[in-house]
Amino acid sequence: MNRYKRINILKNNENTSYRRNVLFPLVPARSSDIYVISTAGDRFDTLALEYYGDSSLWWIIAGINNGKKDSLAVKPGVQLRIPSSPQRIIDAYEELNNER
Numbered sequence: 374m375n376r377y378k379r380i381n382i383l384k385n386n387e388n389t390s391y392r393r394n395v396l397f398p399l400v401p402a403r404s405s406d407i408y409v410i411s412t413a414g415d416r417f418d419t420l421a422l423e424y425y426g427d428s429s430l431w432w433i434i435a436g437i438n439n440g441k442k443d444s445l446a447v448k449p450g451v452q453l454r455i456p457s458s459p460q461r462i463i464d465a466y467e468e469l470n471n472e473r
Contacts, residue, residue: 397436399466405457415447425459432460 407424417431417440425433431445438453447453456462 374397384457394468395466396461398469400433400437400462402454403457407457409453409455411447411449411453413449413450415446415449416445418445420447420453420455424455427459433459441453446457454471 394449409420418428420434421430422428434440434453435445435454437456438451440447
């Protein structure tokens with residue numbers, strides 16, 4: 374999934390292209406969510422691949438767990454919440470960022 378494909382490219386007065394800031398949905402906890410304790414070597418992208426079958430959905434797990442934006446690495450021994458319904462989050466993300 375390319376989460377930036379629907380984010381408009383804009384131009385400023387100097388004709389420099391940029392993308393506007395994206396909005397991320399709030400994702401309340403559900404009883405169906407999965408909780409895991411991270412181990413050495415865990416990464417948000419490999420967890421997304423394991424639980425969603427798609428490593429590009431790493432941003433869902435990282436965002437829910439306040440992950441660093443500059444690293445996919447997860448500190449060992451941290452409890453992580455993995456939402457059980459990534460499509461619900463993708464739909465909310467696309468709705469928030471659709472042509473505003």
